[in-house]
Ligand SMILES: NC(=O)C1=CN([C@@H]2O[C@H](COP(=O)(O)OP(=O)(O)OC[C@H]3O[C@@H](n4cnc5c(N)ncnc54)[C@H](OP(=O)(O)O)[C@@H]3O)[C@@H](O)[C@H]2O)C=CC1
């Protein structure tokens with residue numbers, strides 16, 4: 001069987017470079033294109049060299065239409081504006097789109113949803129096995145506890161992260177909301193500051209810390225009277241996300257059009 005040809009979007013970024021390395025280590029996958037912002041100083045540079053490997057001849061380009069003529073999938077860890085532009089091209093070309101970008105708005109998500117009657121999209125705020133298992137466990141715990149247990153989600157990331165709460169925190173929030181059979185949008189407490197009043201029963205709280213080089217820490221806290229359950233995941237290396245995204249790309253090959261999650265890819269049910 002021929003190799004699956006992948007484009008890495010955001011190839012000059014932290015995740016893009018990790019993906020280039022992960023593809024080079026994965027049998028059956030080949031890097032066929034490296035997409036970067038039209039404003040990037042890295043255009044024309046070699047993706048392999050940027051990733052700390054030997055040169056691989058794949059030069060960073062801003063032209064997804066041309067790159068996608070010879071590709072089976074695009075793995076996209078960029079910014080919302082770029083991802084939304086890429087969605088249309090990937091759908092038109094009929095290639096799988098693996099989306100790791102976070103900070104997507106409701107209208108961005110609606111655009112993504114709109115192509116999934118004709119395109120295969122796998123999207124997740126966190127592509128690691130550990131976080132998706134954590135989400136499944138947190139959902140199960142939330143099913144068992146009523147709202148006498150307050151749920152708070154705490155995340156910490158490196159100083160360069162631009163969105164909050166993290167995509168993972170929101171994924172975990174959706175999981176515990178589903179466990180409780182409530183709508184996260186109407187039961188969220190975000191960005192507390194000043195005289196907030198007492199905590200509203202049933203709310204799911206979010207707190208975001210930023211600093212240093214933290215790859216990504218998440219804790220779901222169930223705080224009851226005189227006892228507390230804390231479920232934590234700590235990412236130590238971006239390669240866990242890259243390997244997860246490549247698992248998703250391979251899984252997506254030949255799937256019927258639709259919007260899929262990492263829970264689908266990993267067989268973890270309907271988180
Ligand atoms: N789902 C998951 O498992 C994970 C998700 N993420 C998410 O992935 C995203 C990227 O993270 P990270 O790699 O740390 O961020 P970086 O800022 O390091 O990388 C983003 C890259 O995208 C590039 N970019 C910007 N605009 C475009 C465009 N129009 N076309 C192509 N590339 C573009 C940026 O270029 P420039 O700098 O020139 O603007 C940059 O190189 C974030 O949303 C993050 O939250 C991260 C880790 C795991």
Ligand SMILES: O=C(O)C1=N[C@H](C(=O)O)C[C@H](O)C1
Pocket residue numbers: 102125126157161165166167168169215216217235
């Ligand atoms: O920006 C990051 O770095 C990360 N982003 C994702 C998120 O928003 O949850 C996943 C991971 O935590 C790293």
